[in-house]
Amino acid sequence: MKRAFPILGVLTAILLSYALYQALVAAPTEQTMGDVQRIFYYHVPSAWTAFILFFVNFGASVLYLTKRRPAADIVALVSAEVGVVFCTIVLVTGPIWARPVWGIWWTWDMRLTSTLVLWLIYVSYLFLRRFSSSGQTPTLAAALAVLGALCVPFVYFSIWFFRTQHPQPVMGGGGSIDPRMLHVLLVNWLAFSCFAFLVCWSRYRLESLQREVDQAHALESLLDLRGSVR
Amino acid sequence: MPWNRYWTFAGACDERKRPMSNNGYLLAAYAATWIIHITYLGTIIRRYSRLQREIEDLDKKDLQKK
Numbered sequence: 001m002k003r004a005f006p007i008l009g010v011l012t013a014i015l016l017s018y019a020l021y022q023a024l025v026a027a028p029t030e031q032t033m034g035d036v037q038r039i040f041y042y043h044v045p046s047a048w049t050a051f052i053l054f055f056v057n058f059g060a061s062v063l064y065l066t067k068r069r070p071a072a073d074i075v076a077l078v079s080a081e082v083g084v085v086f087c088t089i090v091l092v093t094g095p096i097w098a099r100p101v102w103g104i105w106w107t108w109d110m111r112l113t114s115t116l117v118l119w120l121i122y123v124s125y126l127f128l129r130r131f132s133s134s135g136q137t138p139t140l141a142a143a144l145a146v147l148g149a150l151c152v153p154f155v156y157f158s159i160w161f162f163r164t165q166h167p168q169p170v171m172g173g174g175g176s177i178d179p180r181m182l183h184v185l186l187v188n189w190l191a192f193s194c195f196a197f198l199v200c201w202s203r204y205r206l207e208s209l210q211r212e213v214d215q216a217h218a219l220e221s222l223l224d225l226r227g228s229v230r
Numbered sequence: 231m232p233w234n235r236y237w238t239f240a241g242a243c244d245e246r247k248r249p250m251s252n253n254g255y256l257l258a259a260y261a262a263t264w265i266i267h268i269t270y271l272g273t274i275i276r277r278y279s280r281l282q283r284e285i286e287d288l289d290k291k292d293l294q295k296k
Binding site: 020024033034035036038039042043046082085088089092093096097099100195199202203206209210213216217220 | 252256258259266270277288
């Protein structure tokens with residue numbers, strides 16, 4: 001497994017470089033917006049990756065609540081953390097695209113607002129994990145994650161249910177896309193998914209190691225205490 | 231006809247290869263993406279090196295006790 005990580009890292013780096021080339025050079029220029037539309041190749045895959053990571057967080061949280069497996073708790077924490085990173089990218093690149101196209105950075109429409117609320121829910125989740133030292137923290141966080149996951153389908157389908165400023169979905173929502181643009185979009189999504197997987201993997205190893213060290217510290221303190229009592 | 235003329239992210243493509251437009255925004259979006267990713271990777275590396283130091287300290291304490 002240790003040898004697989006650098007190999008996958010190199011392959012992901014190559015894939016990310018290829019995806020960047022596809023997005024900036026190979027993809028055709030959009031008729032109305034021009035080159036600024038190429039932001040779409042980073043914005044949409046980041047959103048999809050964030051949704052998948054929040055879904056993983058939901059599955060792991062349910063598993064933790066039902067089976068109390070520490071590994072599920074670590075997976076939940078890691079997926080939420082990396083998901084927040086990708087969701088931050090969505091919230092940053094969206095307004096950068098909107099400024100030249102809509103003429104405004106932000107509008108309080110349903111898709112944008114619900115995405116911001118989703119981001120705030122998962123940031124709250126991470127704050128809870130970071131600053132609460134109670135033994136019940138993983139359980140409380142898992143419950144919050146289950147509630148947060150309910151927001152994900154709402155964000156995704158908000159452009160179906162509400163009249164929003166946000167563009168229509170790329171696939172299955174009546175929007176049309178040039179097949180070459182779709183290819184570039186999927187290549188970028190694959191690249192970002194591989195990157196997210198690798199980051200989650202390294203973060204999982206780090207969190208497992210951190211917990212082992214914390215246990216060792218606790219054991220050491222206990223032994224010191226016993227020695228001083230004697 | 232959609233009420234918003236910029237309704238779709240990506241519609242038809244322009245074969246005439248128009249001159250680059252709004253490149254500053256494009257560059258800003260791509261740069262912001264990688265700055266966020268690299269900053270996050272930086273925090274992981276920092277946490278990992280702090281953990282390595284903690285493990286070394288624990289090992290030293292173990293040796294002293296023995």
